[in-house]
Amino acid sequence: MRAGGTPAAWRGDGVAPGWEAAFEAVPRSAFLPDVMWPYDMGRRRAVTVARSEAPESWRAFADADVPIVTQWDDGAHEGTSPGRVSTSSASMPSVVAAMLGDLRVADGDRVLEVGTGTGWNAALLSHRLGDDRVTTVEVEPAVAAAARGALERAGYRPTVLSGDGRAGHAARAPYDRVIATCGVREIPYAWVQQTAQGGVVLAPWGTHFGNGDAVVRLEVAGQCASGRFTRRVEFMKLRAQRTAVRHHDRVPPEGTAAAEASTTALTEGICSATRAGTAPS
Template sequence: MGPSGLASALVASGALQPDWLPTFKAVPRELFVPDRIWPGIADGTRQNPMVDRTKAPDGWLTAVYSDIPLTTQWDDGNHTGDGLGKTPSSSSSQPHMVFSMLADLDVKDGHRVLEIGTGTGWNSGLLAHRLGGGNVVSIEFDAAVAKGAMENQRAAGLSPLVIVGDGRRGYTGGAPYDRIIATCSVGEVPHAWVDQTLTGGLIVTPWGTLYGGEAIARLTVDGGTASGRFTRSSAFMRLRQQRPNRPPHDAYLKGQAWPADGERSTTTLSPVEVGGWVEQFAIGLQMSGAFWSVERYDDGTYTLWTYSTDTLSWASTDYEPGAESFEVVQSGPRRLWDETEAAYLWWEGHGRPGFDRFGLSVDSDGERAWLDSPDHPVPAVS
């Protein structure tokens, strides 16, 4: 698939709106992609082997004009090998998501835009072509990534202002903005973004819970507050300063063999049922300070481990294909599987809502997720 094929697919899907089509054609993705890339798949569940443009130019170009994300850096630049690193830390986002978020942003001529997370420079390059370089500011924490983005943009004849800095703080030198867009996810919307956006302006950002699940929040700013619904599922790299600190498994059983001091029970709720992206999101909204991991076995069974961030509580839930009940072990002051069940049943009892029924409100006191209306906050499990 070349640029015209990708454009046709994006237009057909509704992601690429007619007002963005001239910019798509004028600012080709290939000018913003380095020689070495790791093609992914749209849902982020798998990473393919590295493709080197100097060795496989056709494969590289095919990847660039496929509707997939492309990892361009691992481990904050500390991984330099051909294989996969531990954590992807910079990328060229999936084109469908890029243009869907730009549609959410709803820019107009003359708007000033702040982007959080420059990456390869393609997204802010698209904005600069549409609005003019003088109306676009982009912040990138990694100086090497920012340098590469600026080189890409200059080669494309584009000149947004690229700042090396902490994206949480925004950039007061260019404020106020009509629009702020983040190309990294957050677990908490920095209030500086709200303060630097004009009343009536928009903030578009991926937002996710510690437990899991993520969606695009589209927030309208009104003075010192911002509120709005989630528009679609997403899976972005986390803002570096908000990366979660998840203690290792060994911090929980305190050197004892499983089940240690855990209490046994059974459940009819399959661990599979709580593993979907929207299910994780709904559970995470209700279960603060909790996360999970999976331990898989050769026979197709697995254990879902749930942990509290304070290392005081844990739960294990064993999955067997075809089983009607599943063994649970829980330890600590929080009964984490009981909380998971309660959160799942709340979601199920409200009609299994998708991301677009949830919303987020942000003010000086923090932020609150809600269902259908700000008057209906999502409750914490107890």
């Protein structure tokens, strides 16, 4: 039996056409661990919630439109208190729904997901497209194993692999859609190479200057991919593209108030003319 009954309270108009049945049939709660760390909007921090100790609170957070950390410190964290760096999570349901809408899948599409996490997103894709059309890659073997177990218990059996998602998975290419559920600082070209002509690569992209991302939707044509940003998000970063130096570690507590400021007499027109070789001497 497949679990069902995703709560509708958070959804509003956020589920794109064609995805309603998947969200009705596949609850996020079926993919969450007994001990988890949801983000408490009131306290503005992650809190520990154990199903055995507070089942009602666990259920309320599982059904809420909040992100939930499911792993700290690449699995090295011990105990039930929050760890130092969150490294795997269940995204906000509204964000999951929005990105699946941006993906614009069609019946019969083959999808590669980079960042299996809990397995919930893979289950939604499998419900919509079928198990044989979905491949998902997770860098952390323990996380991949847990997701595979949760997927099987829910009645889904997509191809779940453990490895560096930066390389995609060429053996099952080409894909009509590639979706990353982790933030990237550059789009791995392997994803473009493994996407069919006219296919789409969808990923949260950002810079090393902050944790924020923007979802970029790239359409593949020839050997290139181009497109536009669709929405602002924030995701944990692709393991291979994380940096030990974080911008906010280098910024003073007072932020930009203590920064130096300067101005220039150059205008956009002058710069454009210079690039074209027509600037006045």
